[in-house]
Amino acid sequence: MKTIPALVVAVLSGFIVLIGLFFPIPILINLKSDLLNLSITVGAFALIIAIINLISVHWSNIFSNPQKSLYSSILIIGFLCVFFTGIVLGPDNSFFIDLSSTVIFSVETSMFALLCFSLAIACFKLFTKRKNGLAIIFAISTIIFLFILSGILANDSGNPIIKPILSVFNELPIAGARGILLGVSIGAIVTGIRVLIGIERPYNG
Template sequence: MRNPVATAIAIAVGMIILIGYFIPLGILTNLRTYLLDWAIGLAGVASLVAIINLVQVHLHKIRDKREPDRFSIFLIIAFLATFVAGLILGPASGTFQNIITSIQIPIEASLMAVLAVSLTYASLRLFKRRKGWMALLFVISTVVFLVVGSGFLSIGSQIPLLRDILGAINMLPIAGARGILLGVALGGLTTGLRILMGADRPYSG
């Protein structure tokens, strides 16, 4: 086994935290709290290192003499402006949060609009290349959700039967999102169990 010490430490720490949730012993609770605090601190340091690395990569792209990346200039300027504003106003400042929200929400809306158009185009290409029932179902669902989400059928909310149908259609994305979250949760649980059993060792390099 490669790096048996790291494997033993990882399994022991994981078991201590897991057992501490089920057995209310004082020493386990305190030890679990200390370990989680260390993990949060290390995660913060890792995030800081990732930010520094991101800035260095884009600075290197700006200094590239052959093909300088001009978009990296905007990223560095936006990062510095956000960082300085956060230091002056504070992360909990209402003014700072309003500024960030006023920029972030329009950008997210634009990206979602681009994603909707891209999915529609991809569904049409899929139906053109593979004329199966799965491609047909994907095309129909894309068109239906685009029409429902556009608000064109808002007049149908006055008709009881059509209102119930539109309500059921609007519930489908919520059900799909919950299914994805359940899949992510089960995948994380399986990965955690494999790490605790030593089957996977991502910490060994």
């Protein structure tokens, strides 16, 4: 019974925003704008709570878990440096922008490196377990793309024979990226529909 009010609010809010997108009636547009502004405000408070929780967890790790104290200390020091730099200098300061961009870029690079190794291990396990035609094609295509993207053929890109081949292979990742974006979009739409009709309830906690 406790989840019924949350379900009603979520479904009605979703339908109002969805109808306001398709039917630009003034009252629906105003309701949609109010709901979106409210969700942005709630999201901002949720982000603040998440940051406080993250800092408190790492602060407790410094004293309770010596093995993770170094990483927790680095995280807290880095967060405080970036936070107080933004408070003192302002969000438009060039030094603060460079500092925050450097931190974000370093974290993204580390995450992509871990993702790369994880995908490589998963692909290797898939190839060893399923030695069929698709696995062989996948392995050959992986080797070809690694060879091309390594830059070994960069000096020969002007060769009349190699140039059209490289252009064809360079277009293939774009097609794959578009396929991934389509898959993500369809998945987001399906998830939104499931939340809208009450099948998925992420607000239950």
